[in-house]
Amino acid sequence: METRAPRVVVAGGHSAGHIEPAMNFADALRKLAPAAEVTALGTVRGLDTTLIPARGYPLELIPPAPLPRKATRALLKTPSRLRDSIRAAGAVLDQVKADVVVGFGGYVAAPAYLAARQRRLPIVIHEANVRPGAANRLAARMTTHVYTASPDVRLKHSTAIGIPLRPAITGLDRLATREAARRKFGLRPDGPVLLVTGGSQGATAINAAASGAAEQLKAAGVQVLHITGPQHTVEANDPSYAVLPFVDEMQYAYAAADFAICRSGAMTCAELAAVGLPAAFVPLPDRGGEQRLNAGPVVAAGGALLVNDADLTPAWIEATLIPILSDPARIAAMSARASATGAPNADTVLARHVLTIAERHRPAR
Structure with missing residues (x-):
């Protein structure tokens, strides 16, 4: 039957x-x-x-x-x-x-x-x-x-x-897609790219820290893809600092980037691990520390950094993040460790x- x-x-x-x-x-x-x-x-x-x-x-x-x-x-x-x-x-x-x-x-x-x-x-x-x-x-x-x-x-x-x-995330070949993804956002094909995002609604602290470090990032040869969130505005007058309110197909943002600054919601942590994109996770300071726990496995594996919301400043980006972005071998090692935690x-x-x-x-x- x-x-x-x-x-x-x-x-x-x-x-x-x-x-x-x-x-x-x-x-x-x-x-x-x-x-x-x-x-x-x-x-x-x-x-x-x-x-x-x-x-x-x-x-x-x-x-x-x-x-x-x-x-x-x-x-x-x-x-x-x-x-x-x-x-x-x-x-x-x-x-x-x-x-x-x-x-x-x-x-x-x-x-x-x-x-x-x-x-x-x-x-x-x-x-x-x-x-x-x-x-x-x-x-x-x-x-x-x-x-x-x-x-x-x-x-x-x-x-x-x-x-x-989504299969668009799990099937992403970042290296093969990188050049096309960077063209999509008006970025040069060479050099490190930092992805900045506070999620679908944006994050004031992340936006302020990244935009405040724009000159230091430019001086270090780092391009920025900054997704502000639809309710936020960031001024940028340099083509190496691309600003968008929202990106619908995040696989292209991940492919364009070498590193990310972002919140550590469960989906974000899972997606970055799946594509092997290392990150500086900035957990929301409320919700009982839930986002800090979400980032724990990949941080423990060496595939990401953890920074408190209050500690994320332009000075932190200059002192801690720019040296990583200027070290391709370290980025590659962190990428491999992030991938190892993915499912x-x-x-x-x-x-x-x-x-x-x-x-x-x-x-x-």
């Missing part, structure tokens, strides 16, 4: 850090099983309605029910909001006849997990951060199918596989696990 195509519901909304790995996993799943039916759960908050439909997946919206990190007045409203979200998530699971729920954390994940548990559907968790969020800590008590970005993640039954990334096939690994789990559950037709 034939079995029908697997029906998978992915839950990972609100931020790009949850949505991107969810969509990258979905792409890998469809590549392995083209007939698979993938439905995404999301909310009206955050980037769900922008990023998910653009990737070609049906999006079902449920009421947001964030779990407060602390005991505040918002906690008193959580039970009723969560109940409504669970009911809405359950309706979607019933409608699509889901075989498995795959959650990546965020507002939408907890209702999806609880609705799946009510229906005795298998639950698969992926946790990108070293310090797990509330939804995934909750779900880890409900399932043995737990996958993480790092072995440092403390969740029961967890297996470290890395973070699902470029996490999307396929997770997709294979999910297909096996769905196969055990879904009925024959």
Whole structure:
């Protein structure tokens, strides 16, 4: 008797850090099983309605029910909001006849997990951060199918596989793409290039430090590709200092660069390791030190530096970073060490696990 195509519901909304790995996993799943039916759960908050439909997946919206990190007045409203979200998530699971729920954390994940548990559907968790969020800590008590970005993640039954990334990143040959990538940004093909980015929204401290060191970088022969973020402005009147508010295809920015200054969100750390781009990571000073933990493995391996937000200044760039940028052998060694910490096939690994789990559950037709 034939079995029908697997029906998978992915839950990972609100931020790009949850949505991107969810969509990258979905792409890998469809590549392995083209007939698979993938439905995404999301909310009206955050980037769900922008990023998910653009990737070609049906999006079902449920009421947001964030779990407060602390005991505040918002906690008193959580039970009723969560109940409504669970009911809405359950309706979607019933409608699509889901075989498995795959959650990546965020507002939408907890209702999806609880609705799946009510229906005795298998639950698969992926946790990108070293310090797990509330939804995934909750779900880890409900399932043995737990996958993480790092072995440092403390969740029961967890297996470290890395973070699902886009093939454009994992398949990038930086050396072969370098000259074309530099032309794309108006940079010379020769000499070191420093990539400066504060993520999709930018970072004031990173922008100020890099732009403040522009003259010193130029004097050292270092070109700069500075992605400021759409709400930030940096003045530059030199063609060797390229300024852009946003770059949609980051693989070209990575290919153009020899080194990066950036935040250490989980996706950023995973992407730089996958392409072997060494970096000076500047963790956000809040969020309980989460970003510092994300950078830990590659820093320990010698593939990156760690600098406090308050310590990142033009003087630090001149004293610490410019000597590295002027030493091709050191950059090459750091690149190799960064690559050794990468996990470029996490999307396929997770997709294979999910297909096996769905196969055990879904009925024959």
